[in-house]
Amino acid sequence: MPIEKVGFEDSLKRLVVPDLCVGCGSCVAFCPVKCLEYSDGLPRLVGKCTECGICFQVCPSCGPPTEELENLVFGRERKIGEEFGVHRRVVVAQTTDERIREVCQDGGLVTSLLMNALEEGLIEGAVVSCVSDEEPLKPLPRLVTTVDEAIECAGTRYTYSPNILAVREALDKRLKSLAFVGTPCQIRALRRMEMIPLKRYASALKLLVGLFCSESFTYEGFVIDGIKRKLGLDPKDVKKVNIKGKILITTMEGEVRTLSIKDAKRYSWNCGHCRDFSAELADISAGGVGLQGWTLAIIRTERGEEALKRAEEAGLIKVRPVEDEPKAYKILVNLSKKKRLRG
Ligand SMILES: Cc1cc2nc3c(=O)[nH]c(=O)nc-3n(C[C@H](O)[C@H](O)[C@H](O)COP(=O)(O)OP(=O)(O)OC[C@H]3O[C@@H](n4cnc5c(N)ncnc54)[C@H](O)[C@@H]3O)c2cc1C
Numbered sequence: 001m002p003i004e005k006v007g008f009e010d011s012l013k014r015l016v017v018p019d020l021c022v023g024c025g026s027c028v029a030f031c032p033v034k035c036l037e038y039s040d041g042l043p044r045l046v047g048k049c050t051e052c053g054i055c056f057q058v059c060p061s062c063g064p065p066t067e068e069l070e071n072l073v074f075g076r077e078r079k080i081g082e083e084f085g086v087h088r089r090v091v092v093a094q095t096t097d098e099r100i101r102e103v104c105q106d107g108g109l110v111t112s113l114l115m116n117a118l119e120e121g122l123i124e125g126a127v128v129s130c131v132s133d134e135e136p137l138k139p140l141p142r143l144v145t146t147v148d149e150a151i152e153c154a155g156t157r158y159t160y161s162p163n164i165l166a167v168r169e170a171l172d173k174r175l176k177s178l179a180f181v182g183t184p185c186q187i188r189a190l191r192r193m194e195m196i197p198l199k200r201y202a203s204a205l206k207l208l209v210g211l212f213c214s215e216s217f218t219y220e221g222f223v224i225d226g227i228k229r230k231l232g233l234d235p236k237d238v239k240k241v242n243i244k245g246k247i248l249i250t251t252m253e254g255e256v257r258t259l260s261i262k263d264a265k266r267y268s269w270n271c272g273h274c275r276d277f278s279a280e281l282a283d284i285s286a287g288g289v290g291l292q293g294w295t296l297a298i299i300r301t302e303r304g305e306e307a308l309k310r311a312e313e314a315g316l317i318k319v320r321p322v323e324d325e326p327k328a329y330k331i332l333v334n335l336s337k338k339k340r341l342r343g
Pocket of ligand 1: 182
């Protein structure tokens with residue numbers, strides 16, 4: 001596909017100014033001349049742009065239509081009735097690893113997949129999101145290369161983490177095989193990058209794990225205003241945040257405080273135009289959808305199938321058919337339809 005030659009300043013006019021930039025960082029990560037920098041959730045021009053057009057081509061907020069990307073990834077477009085995108089099968093899974101169970105968000109499937117891939121030497125590293133030491137609950141992109149590091153990064157932060165920035169770090173460190181964990185917009189950006197194709201990056205990414213996402217929040221809004229000011233909790237005293245019908249904030253002492261999802265809408269990250277709930281272009285997508293202690297997984301590609309099978313064969317996860325959890329499946333369908341209509 002010929003690359004549309006457009007410089008970053010044009011991209012900026014088309015995307016950032018009209019408020020379409022989701023702040024995923026893909027333009028910054030893949031700029032071949034490193035003329036962009038990421039700050040305050042947005043890309044900024046800090047060097048000389050050669051107008052190669054890559055920043056525009058990897059942006060998840062502009063074309064091509066999803067069908068083209070589906071053809072690239074799956075060799076076909078979704079069929080009527082595939083409300084949450086092209087897939088092979090849907091299951092629910094749970095980790096058997098005690099350390100992961102302690103810190104994971106739902107069933108610990110995501111971290112178990114990374115653990116298995118690292119232990120079997122299928123990947124040299126994984127790009128995930130960790131928590132800042134200085135600002136508790138603030139997510140930061142992170143490249144991990146050991147199982148202990150992957151476990152340290154388990155759990156969900158509902159504020160936006162531009163994980164793609166750490167893909168650049170991995171490639172700069174010459175890692176050749178990586179897993180990536182991220183939100184639907186980030187998975188889309190990586191598929192766009194594959195489409196160009198940027199071969200060095202595309203060939204290193206061996207497994208894309210997408211996280212379901214109704215929406216993401218700003219740190220200043222959700223953590224500082226919501227958790228700190230409204231609930232009077234110090235972010236460093238928060239053990240876990242989860243969303244199950246409402247926002248549940250569990251403190252280190254085990255107390256559970258709540259925020260309503262409706263109230264938290266005002267803290268939304270700038271991604272209101274996104275139509276993808278279940279990371280429809282991932283190899284494997286994961287979400288909690290109302291489950292307690294289990295992760296619902298959509299297996300979409302052969303790579304996703306292989307990753308799940310290996311983790312199961314290694315005894316790292318238990319897997320059950322989604323038919324055991326009709327309520328969770330219904331939530332998946334409903335949230336996918338709702339987000340599709342919203343976009
Ligand atoms: C912003 C956001 C919104 C979500 N919204 C929904 C929803 O509406 N419905 C639903 O069913 N599920 C949602 N999820 C997914 C859900 O919270 C779990 O991540 C998923 O069920 C996997 O659970 P697990 O126990 O298998 O993952 P774990 O084993 O705990 O691993 C989670 C992985 O996610 C990474 N991660 C954590 N925070 C972020 C972040 N902000 N951005 C990118 N990566 C991150 C971690 O580094 C870790 O690798 C959301 C996730 C995020 C990040």
